Amino acid sequence: MPHSTQPDTTVYPPSDDTVARAHVDAARYDEMYKASITDPEGFWGEQGKRLDWIKPYSTVKDVDFSYGNVSINWFSDGVLNVAANCIDRHLATRGDQTAIIFEPDDPDTPAQHITYKDLHEKVCRMANVLLSQGVMRGDRVVIYLPMIPEAAYAMLACARIGAIHSVVFAGFSPDALANRVNDCGAKLVITADTAPRGGRRTALKSNADAALLHCSDKVRCLVVKHTGDQTTWINGRDVDVNALMETVAPDCPARPMGAEDPLFVLYTSGSTGKPKGVVHSSGGYLLFAAMTHEITFDYHEGDVFWCTADVGWVTGHSYIIYGPLANGATTVMFEGVPTYPDASRFWQVCEKHKVTQFYTAPTAIRALMGQGNQFVEKSDLSSIRLLGTVGEPINPEAWNWYNEVVGKGKCPIVDTWWQTETGGHMMTPLPGAHATKPGAAMKPFFGVEPVVLEPQSGEEIHESPTEGVLCIKDSWPGQMRTVWGDHERFQQTYFSDYKGYYFTGDGCRRDADGDYWITGRVDDVINVSGHRMGTAEVESALVAHAAVAEAAVVGYPHDIKGQGIYCYVTLMNDQNPSDDLVKELRSWVRTEIGPIASPDVIQWAPGLPKTRSGKIMRRILRKIAENDVGSLGDTSTLADPSVVDDLISNRTK
Ligand code: WTA
Numbered sequence: 001m002p003h004s005t006q007p008d009t010t011v012y013p014p015s016d017d018t019v020a021r022a023h024v025d026a027a028r029y030d031e032m033y034k035a036s037i038t039d040p041e042g043f044w045g046e047q048g049k050r051l052d053w054i055k056p057y058s059t060v061k062d063v064d065f066s067y068g069n070v071s072i073n074w075f076s077d078g079v080l081n082v083a084a085n086c087i088d089r090h091l092a093t094r095g096d097q098t099a100i101i102f103e104p105d106d107p108d109t110p111a112q113h114i115t116y117k118d119l120h121e122k123v124c125r126m127a128n129v130l131l132s133q134g135v136m137r138g139d140r141v142v143i144y145l146p147m148i149p150e151a152a153y154a155m156l157a158c159a160r161i162g163a164i165h166s167v168v169f170a171g172f173s174p175d176a177l178a179n180r181v182n183d184c185g186a187k188l189v190i191t192a193d194t195a196p197r198g199g200r201r202t203a204l205k206s207n208a209d210a211a212l213l214h215c216s217d218k219v220r221c222l223v224v225k226h227t228g229d230q231t232t233w234i235n236g237r238d239v240d241v242n243a244l245m246e247t248v249a250p251d252c253p254a255r256p257m258g259a260e261d262p263l264f265v266l267y268t269s270g271s272t273g274k275p276k277g278v279v280h281s282s283g284g285y286l287l288f289a290a291m292t293h294e295i296t297f298d299y300h301e302g303d304v305f306w307c308t309a310d311v312g313w314v315t316g317h318s319y320i321i322y323g324p325l326a327n328g329a330t331t332v333m334f335e336g337v338p339t340y341p342d343a344s345r346f347w348q349v350c351e352k353h354k355v356t357q358f359y360t361a362p363t364a365i366r367a368l369m370g371q372g373n374q375f376v377e378k379s380d381l382s383s384i385r386l387l388g389t390v391g392e393p394i395n396p397e398a399w400n401w402y403n404e405v406v407g408k409g410k411c412p413i414v415d416t417w418w419q420t421e422t423g424g425h426m427m428t429p430l431p432g433a434h435a436t437k438p439g440a441a442m443k444p445f446f447g448v449e450p451v452v453l454e455p456q457s458g459e460e461i462h463e464s465p466t467e468g469v470l471c472i473k474d475s476w477p478g479q480m481r482t483v484w485g486d487h488e489r490f491q492q493t494y495f496s497d498y499k500g501y502y503f504t505g506d507g508c509r510r511d512a513d514g515d516y517w518i519t520g521r522v523d524d525v526i527n528v529s530g531h532r533m534g535t536a537e538v539e540s541a542l543v544a545h546a547a548v549a550e551a552a553v554v555g556y557p558h559d560i561k562g563q564g565i566y567c568y569v570t571l572m573n574d575q576n577p578s579d580d581l582v583k584e585l586r587s588w589v590r591t592e593i594g595p596i597a598s599p600d601v602i603q604w605a606p607g608l609p610k611t612r613s614g615k616i617m618r619r620i621l622r623k624i625a626e627n628d629v630g631s632l633g634d635t636s637t638l639a640d641p642s643v644v645d646d647l648i649s650n651r652t653k
Contacts, residue, residue: 007517008396008438012403014431018412022298022432029433029443036446044447044477048075050290051283051326052089054256055079063475067499070491073260074284074477081254082263082282083123083160086325088254090116098330101304101353102149105196105336107345111353114149116328119156121250122149126157128248129241133220135187137162137255140265142186143311144168144177144208146195147335150224150241151311152321154190159263159282162255166265166277169312170195170202172594174210180267181215184277184484188220190241194229198340205231212237259283265484266314268420269534270493271505271523277484278314278420281477285423286326288478292424292445293323296414297386298431303356304383306332308346308364313531314420315390319359323424338364343371347379347406358406359388359416361530362398367560369401376405386431388414391530392562393518399438417441417518419504420532421494423478426450427516440517449473451501452510455522458498469522470508471501524618526555526563531596535618538565538599541592545585547575552608552616556601556625564600566625568608568647577604601625603652607643609635624648 019025024032036043045060057078064071087099095117102112114122135141141163145151151167158165168180181189191208194201208221209232222241223231263282267275293299305324309315311333324331332353338346346368350358368375387407394402394415403413412431418424427450429435429442436442444450452461452468461468479502483490497503507519521527524535535553542551550570558564569585571577582602590598609617623632629648635641 007440008400011435011437012412013435014412014433015410018298019432021300022430023295024430024433026433029430032446033444037449040447040474044074044287047291048078048283048287051080051085051287053078053080057259057283061475065475065495065500065502067491067495070487070495072475072479072481074281074475075259075287078259078283079256080259080283080286081160081257082286082322083156084254085286086156086159086322087116087120087123090328091120094328097328099325100149100152101330101332103332103334103336103349103353105198105340107341107348112149119152122153122245123156123160124250124252125245125248126150126153126241127160127252129222129239129244130157130161130163130188131252132244132248133188133222133239135161135163138261139163140166140184140186142166142168142177142181142184142189144170144189144191144204145224145311146170146192146197146202146204146226147310147333148192148224148226149333150190150192150226152333155264155311155317155321156325160252160254162257162261164262164264166267167312167317168267169310169594170204171312171596173591174207175214175592176594177207177211178214179274180277181211181219183267183274184265186219188222190222190224192224192226193231194227196227196335198337201227201229203231209234257282260481262481264317266317266420268314269525269532269537271525271534272536275534275537276486276489276493278480279482279484280423281481284477284479286322288424288476289318289323290326292478293319293329294327295430296416296425296428296445297357297359297388299324299327299329299357304330304332304353305357305359306334306350306353306355307359308334308338309359309361309390314423318424338368339371342375343368344375344379347376347381350381350384351379354383356383357386357388358384359390361391362389362394363392363529363560363562365389365394365398365402366562369398369405370560373405381406381408384411386414387411388416390416390418392527393520394439396438403438412436415439415441417506417516421480422476423480426472426476427518437515440511440515442515444516445476447476450508450516452508453498453501464510464514465512467509467519468507469498470504470506470518471498472504473501475502526565528555528558528563528565528596529561533565533597537593538567538589538597541589541597542567542569542585544592545588547571547581548585549573550608552605552618552621553599554618554622554625556622558600561600565597566601566603567599568603568605568621570605570608601652603647603650605647607640607646609643609647610639611637612639614639620644621647624651627651
């Protein structure tokens, strides 16, 4: 990570106020945690009552973590509907309460306050639109929308009729979209004309058009007329959602679904191959999202909760939509960016909507910290009671700034460690129960049993302090169930390296107090501005270019992004390196994957360091990218050690 490499060991105990208000204090945490581990059936059987069940479950947990037989089931004979849990059950008590505050990109456009009643009607209409297009239970619907209320309507409409949604982040390229549509066999894609962000507009519909050229011609395209910008229109394929929503019935029965029926597929990057479709369940996922939302953020009636993530990522799924709405909360949905029109936007939005819990990523905190305190200080942040971070390790400077300048030293910071695969928080301090330390994820959530393993032997390390790879010993309800269409890949990725455990791909440290610190990925996944990226994906995009013979991609410390993308590129014999080619390769990767994968550094590499068996030694490439060439380690096993000297002397500054 950038900045300090030494942890800040200051301990911040929770304030009396925080403890007094919290759902869970230290004693309660200890008691509940113990129960959750020693008697998961009893514990989760009780917690499952947080949801409304059409038919209650009689079994709670049915799990096998053994490689070859991995199978994960929770509440499997229970029947429920996720949308009914997020909407209908609140209508009697809080129908007129705001469910979603939509804050548009342009600060001068009024915010929308969507009540639970409004949400019910919109979701029902959207569900009826989907039914009118022949979408049936179990069908996949790809949602390629910006951060607008229709994204929430579409997700919940799918849940209402038992269709499986797959949200594709609107920053992904047409190719990335097409791959996802094809992988999950989607019946239709929901998109918008254009998407305003930071005062500029992305042509989403034309991206979808380009993507659909590579998909079955049976795939329909539902278009939200958001800005009213002109788009192409293919009669028979394209459907005007807004117009159709006006003509269908305002009510639509919520379909009874099994707890284990998939709610959504969300694609995420791994260390090998193409992105995986992470499959989440209806019952266990929703319960875990709701419970973590309430307890980690100490959510209370009347709070205004703001998670700044995009719905295209799991954080948006669990903490903009499903967790908050299952709890009957008011959730903020923000279309814009933190620095538009200026670096006070986040804080202005907090002031305007009297946000009580604010949840963002370290990369945003670092970027805003760099703009100076005046942007924070001109806003009234007195409504904020709790701050949260997610997505990557937070460096102590950013943590301290967040604590002092944003939180005025009065707000607990929950540093929540979790993953697309885990559905919800796995480790985090709980505000009323635990002290915080700058950069520590501290303690496991209920039902989560973290273990630190010795990386080579896979032996569990019991003593503290220690460091190793992070695995989880047993299942929790929010765990992913499989990889879409490839259960073998699921087992291979998460259960084969360390048998009997779920392997997270992260390294971690447990300090002398038994508190956990995530040290970052131990595989070939990098974390760029809180976005998870497989280096293999960027490599395959690069080698798809005609000028490129070979490419190796690693992460390197980047002040704002956390990690930047450093690419070593070997050109074809007949190609010459040039600045133009650097530009071309950058834009090539943007087109293949999306702007988030844009290389930060491209270094020409006449050769790559390989073992005699031809394996690229990434460890060495990482050290060179980090400019840590003093500790390259043993290079004598390389087929051609001189390659390394060349890479060092031509290192791109
Ligand atoms: C990293 C995001 C340190 C980690 C919810 C994990 C973190 C990956 C933290 C998952 C944190 C997430 N501290 N690292 N608080 N939260 N990570 O799937 O490496 O986009 O494996 O899920 O982000 O990223 P994903």
